[in-house]
Amino acid sequence: MQDFGKVAVLMGGFSSEREVSLDSGNAILTALKSKGVDAHAFDPAETELFELKNQGFDIAFNTLHGSYGEDGTVQGALEALAIPYTGCGVLASAIGMDKYRSKLLWQALNLPVPPFVILTDTSDFTAVEAQLGLPMFIKPAAEGSSVGVYKIKTVGELQQKYQELRDQHMHGEIMAEKFMSGGEYTCGVIYRKAFPSIKIIPQNEFYDYEAKYNRDDTIYLCPSDLIPADEQLMRDLALKAFEAIGGGNNCGRVDFLRDADGKIYILEANTLPGMTSHSLIPKSAQVAGVAFADLCIDILKTAYEV
Numbered sequence: 275m276q277d278f279g280k281v282a283v284l285m286g287g288f289s290s291e292r293e294v295s296l297d298s299g300n301a302i303l304t305a306l307k308s309k310g311v312d313a314h315a316f317d318p319a320e321t322e323l324f325e326l327k328n329q330g331f332d333i334a335f336n337t338l339h340g341s342y343g344e345d346g347t348v349q350g351a352l353e354a355l356a357i358p359y360t361g362c363g364v365l366a367s368a369i370g371m372d373k374y375r376s377k378l379l380w381q382a383l384n385l386p387v388p389p390f391v392i393l394t395d396t397s398d399f400t401a402v403e404a405q406l407g408l409p410m411f412i413k414p415a416a417e418g419s420s421v422g423v424y425k426i427k428t429v430g431e432l433q434q435k436y437q438e439l440r441d442q443h444m445h446g447e448i449m450a451e452k453f454m455s456g457g458e459y460t461c462g463v464i465y466r467k468a469f470p471s472i473k474i475i476p477q478n479e480f481y482d483y484e485a486k487y488n489r490d491d492t493i494y495l496c497p498s499d500l501i502p503a504d505e506q507l508m509r510d511l512a513l514k515a516f517e518a519i520g521g522g523n524n525c526g527r528v529d530f531l532r533d534a535d536g537k538i539y540i541l542e543a544n545t546l547p548g549m550t551s552h553s554l555i556p557k558s559a560q561v562a563g564v565a566f567a568d569l570c571i572d573i574l575k576t577a578y579e580v
């Protein structure tokens with residue numbers, strides 16, 4: 275076993291996803307210790323990040339979800355402290371947080387994304403409703419956890435929801451997106467290889483905040499229901515999409531939607547996926563024959579190999 279030195283598992287933090295981060299962090303801490311790694315919990319909400327140096331840490335395993343932990347901020351601070359860390363760097367983290375700019379990159383590479391329109395105060399909302407058709411989705415470009423994501427069903431509703439999102443000062447541009455009715459999937463990647471896809475079947479109308487955090491009836495299929503050719507295509511798209519945002523060898527997840535005809539579209543990239551024992555990447559890793567603790571060690575190694 276490689277000697278990783280003194281490892282800080284960064285968990286908790288200040289974001290709204292603090293609790294999820296603590297779950298991920300504790301699962302990782304236990305796994306790393308089981309592999310003989312000298313791992314310790316480190317919560318930046320309790321101890322200033324620069325204390326990492328004073329406390330003799332050699333490397334950081336980042337499990338801080340949401341803003342600050344996932345958007346390039348912590349990554350920049352760790353660069354400044356010259357502490358190697360797991361997960362994406364500053365650029366990929368910042369791009370991955372921004373659905374609009376991620377999609378611009380993917381479009382430039384001719385990778386399939388659902389048709390979308392950026393909304394502004396001067397948008398012709400009736401024309402957008404006609405262009406994308408109803409129902410459609412509206413969402414802020416730089417939130418997460420389905421916060422601010424709505425399915426628009428009736429004429430006139432788009433402008434009303436746009437105004438609501440504006441009034442709530444959501445992060446990033448506000449975008450309208452064509453409704454993709456053919457199901458939802460996700461595909462984890464690490465070391466430029468993809469794990470088997472997972473099909474996500476929420477019991478709500480879509481995979482909303484409720485389904486993600488307050489209900490436990492979402493069905494996850496891994497292996498998913500894709501025919502081999504589509505499975506191959508999705509894994510290939512996951513790798514290309516992650517490469518496009520600068521994900522390198524790191525561990526991440528790319529989410530997908532299919533349309534009524536089964537065509538595959540990239541929905542978004544996640545540069546700091548959940549790592550609780552029941553999270554999606556650990557699930558698909560297990561299907562691929564990689565145990566949770568081994569996955570944690572693989573991720574720890576990425577800190578030195580970007």
Ligand SMILES: Nc1ncnc2c1ncn2[C@@H]1O[C@H](COP(=O)(O)OP(=O)(O)O)[C@@H](O)[C@H]1O
Pocket residue numbers: 388411413417418419420421423451452453454455458480481482529531541542
């Ligand atoms: N264009 C779309 N067509 C169908 N469902 C969508 C679409 N956009 C979003 N959704 C639904 O809303 C959920 C959250 O949207 P998403 O863009 O992934 O934002 P978040 O970053 O908050 O997860 C998705 O998981 C999916 O269930």
Ligand SMILES: [Mg+2]
Pocket residue numbers: 420529542
């Ligand atoms: Mg999502």
